[in-house]
Amino acid sequence: MTALVKSGQDWSFSLIEEVFAHIERIAKTKYGLTYYPNQLEIISSEQMLDAYAAVGMPLMYTHWSYGEQFIREQEAYKRGYMGLAYEIVINSDPCIAYLMEENTMLMQTLVMAHASFGHNTFFKNNYLFKQWTDAGSIIDYLAFAKKYIAECEEKYGIDEVEDILDAAHALQRYGVDKYKRPPRLSSVQEENLRKDREAYIQSQLNELWSTIPHTKDKATKTEEDKFPKEPQENILYFIEKNAPRMEPWKREIIRIVRKVAQYFYPQGQTKLMNEGCATYFHYKIVHDLYNEGIIDDGALLEFYDNHTAVVRQLDYDSKRFSGINPYALGFAMYMDIERIAMNPTEEDHNWFGKQDWVGCGDYIKAIKFAVQGFKDESFIQQFLSPKVMRDFKMFTLHDDEADSKYLIAGIHNSQGYKTIRDALAKQYNFGYMIPDIQVFDVDRWGNRTLTLRHYMVNRKPLEAESTTETLKHVAFLWGYDVKLESVDEQHNIRASYEVQEDETLLDVFLDDGSKK
């Protein structure tokens, strides 16, 4: 048979259909992948830029920050600083993948294998996605959100809505339930429930704030009066439900920001695994296509050209180094899993011990096991082998504020493997990277001050400027004074920030007693 895909060849609809059928056949019969139904959308480069700016979603509410993002991308693209992504894929049911008009047929093949099967199977099977996002209803929900926010703008003015969105965006990383699963809802249900919610919240609030002077004064405040009883990690949720005086529509907007943040939460925690999985499968499938003669030698070279650029890892001392490339490390780890499943070395046996998948002879099963049950942090703990660390020449840099020098805590040798693995896993741990800040207390009987607590890890302090700026947003939402305390592991308050509701007065007290 003559090859369908040749180097530099233009795509056509019939060709895409034909190649897609081949890819699907391979994905199903050879790898036994399960995935959402696919929807391929052909778009122009302009539309790709549009798609970038709206956090990749096909529809999104209006906000200036997306405009800024768009202008930034557009300028970078125009000046040639940045190539466009080859693809965007959306975790929805059906799974939408964008194919860019300018791509060659080989690139379209690569994108289909990467997005429509690699990412798609990850979305469908990874436990975090299964647990946290509802691929079936996200588009519906965004339609509701866009319409609702547009209506609010009409009713209350663009500025009012913008203020709320700005403030809620500042807290979006604290608008996520990390342990509870959100319920699934369609947009119609959503609209109906919204109305109930409005009425309900108002009644609850009246209850909470019905502070007909309690006879107790501050001194006799008991543990029972403490509110909230336990620290709350979902700050946005707390504010949405408990802010003393906030119009219902504002609560609804906070809720929208929360929901969108929740939807993206698993993506942030599985970036490495997800990109690795997609890259692994496009690599495998393109080779299968080549072996079957569906793509020719030239096209395979074109593929290598793109693939190697994608999985390139720059060294730490390179000028353009910007961290570990998730495509590179992810791809290397899945390839490594395949190797260990098929031909484990002595070292692998020692390192991984008695795990089922090591040397099991069925690499597809091992890969699927990895895809399903982990997030980046645990994925590294479980699967990062000494070989990959060696290939990447990894080392751990220990930075202690109290020490005038950096310490190389471990390098890619037998004494260092464990250090590197643990440090790298932590690097992918959200709880470790993002400051742990929770709602600690509300002065219910006094001036309604909201107190947040930052639980310090490894003595890492907050950056003062962004903290006070963010606190201003919190105070704006809460409507009363807001306080934030950094507490170390021994429960000593190390730093404290206060913002008055009118945003004009601001005091920062640091633990050395100085006033900034």
Place this chain on the structure above:
Amino acid sequence: MAYVIIDRRQNDKKKSSTNRARYVRRVREQVKEAVKDIIRDGSITDNLSNKSKKIRINKKGLNQPEFQHDVTGGIRDRVLPGNKKYQQGDRIDKPPSDEGGGGKKGSPDGEGEDDFEFALSREEFLDLFFEDLELPDMIKKDMVSVTEFVMKRAGFTTTGNPSRLNILRSMRQAISRRVALQPPKRKEIEKLEKALAEMKAIVPHDDADAMNLAAGIENLELEIKRLKRRKKAIPFIDDIDLRYNRWEKVPVPTTQAVMFGIMDVSGSMGEWEKEMAKRFFMLMLLFLQHNYERVDIVWIRHHSVPKEVDEEEFFYSTESGGTVVSSALELMAQIVKNRYPLNQWNVFGTQISDGDNFSHDCPVARDVMEHQILPISQYFAYVEVDRNGNRSKSDLWPHYEALTNHKHFVMSKVNDVSDIFPVFRALFEKKGSTK
């Protein structure tokens, strides 16, 4: 598993334009300042070109803050790739503290993190620049030459080209027609057919019964036939339902204006004076181009003899002599008469001079201005450049001053580069309720 390919290339490409407009709105004040700078510093050709204009915005105060760790504090471990020489236990120097421990990522293009540059389109640029400026209200905007037509939607018709079929309207017509005619429902027919089948299945007891049954069957069959015929006669969609979009050819008036730039090139006008003149002309031109679809420019330079020249010669050619202002004004009147019929053109004049004139010509100039120029002009601006600002009166000033009660005539003095824009604004500022 099913899959779909959708060609979205024809869809809206301007999905981000609302967000973009929101951003420009948010940084409006900064953008306005930047626009003024560009006008002030840019060359004429740059400012007049259709190229988009680069705007640099300082992002401070526009950031979206988030709670963040201080990158220098506490203890942290980082895993990095590409080790070349380090061994476990090595101790290496930290970079100087002002670099934030290397934690702050420099952007690849070397731009500061707070600075942000983007391009405004020409329209956005001019809109911002000429915000709250307007042409004086005596402009004959209605005097236009009709040269172009556009097609505009104008309701619906019952006849037309299939490509203009309005499906929504047609279906709406079809529904109302069907509702009005009440075609038999399919369910109704099915019910009758079922009854018929049941009736046919009945075994009659005797002859009378059989006759009744046969009659019943015949009735039913007739009824079903009638209903079916009726149903068939009332089509789902009929020719009379069809509605087409109607388009009408509407003339688009094109407004046009001619601007006369008149400059004195006598010996008393130095480089500095010419530079001022150039800037003022540029603003005037931009403003007219913003308001009119078509703008012609006529450059007239004069000393004792006026001459129509091109832009290059106007600004750069060196020539000098005495000064006779009236001759230039006469030339302008002549050109208008020959080339710019007043029923088609709005005429604007801008004269820039240091005010020197042969004293015997001053009353003549005033006379020409009053009787020949002002009657044909929409607006005439006289700008006197006076570098030192210490000369109380030029030769020409008092003579022109007498004309200021003419509402087509304005005059002003420029002492410094920084005056140009305020003077220009003052001349065209929106005036309360002139309309």
